[in-house]
Structure formats: C-alpha cells, structure tokens
Amino acid sequence: MCDRWDIGGLxxxxxxxxxxxxxxxxxxxxxxxxxxxxxxxxxxxLVEDAMRLISECPCRAGCPSCVQSPKCGNLNEPLNKNGAVELLRRVQDA
Ligand SMILES: [Zn+2]
Known part of the structure; x- marks a missing residue:
C-alpha cells in the first residue's frame, strides 16, 4: 500500500x-x-510502467491520469507529456 503523500520528489x-x-x-x-x-x-x-502509462493515455498534452500531480510545487508548470516520455526513454538508455 502506498499513498502519494508517502513519497516526495524534487x-x-x-x-x-x-x-x-x-x-x-x-x-x-x-x-x-x-x-x-x-x-x-x-x-x-517502475520506469517501464510510467512509460506505458503516459504513452497509452489518450490525452493530447498531459492530464491528471498521466503526468500531472496535485502535489507539484510548480502547479504542473511547465508540463510536457512528450518531454516526459523522452526523459523516461533517456533514463532507460542510461
Ligand atoms: Zn493523460
């Protein structure tokens, strides 16, 4: 079990x-x-799961189901769905 408040990121x-x-x-x-x-x-x-979740989300530019977070300290700005996929791809290749 995990709640989104159990983990943080910067x-x-x-x-x-x-x-x-x-x-x-x-x-x-x-x-x-x-x-x-x-x-x-x-x-x-986890990277593979995140890549699949974002890539298969039917939204065009990012939504609460894939790349937005209610915990984001920058109010989800800037936000870039394609950039998230590219970042995950580079992490996989590293
Ligand atoms: Zn989405």
Missing amino acids: STAFHHQTGRPTVFIYDGHPGGVGITRAGFDAFER
Missing part, C-alpha cells in the same frame, strides 16, 4: 552537487518507511 535542470540535471526522490515521512528503497530496487520496472 527535480532540477542543474544541481550543484551532481553537476547535472537531477531528480531526488524521498520518503515523505520523517525517518522514512522504506518506499524509496523499494522503488530503487524496482526502478527499471
């Missing part, structure tokens, strides 16, 4: 500690409950 086009575009994913509860560890172990399958 993405940036450049992070000074990594020197590259970076996505941080973290447990949403202080001390964690192990969700990010489980996600790390299943990362390839």
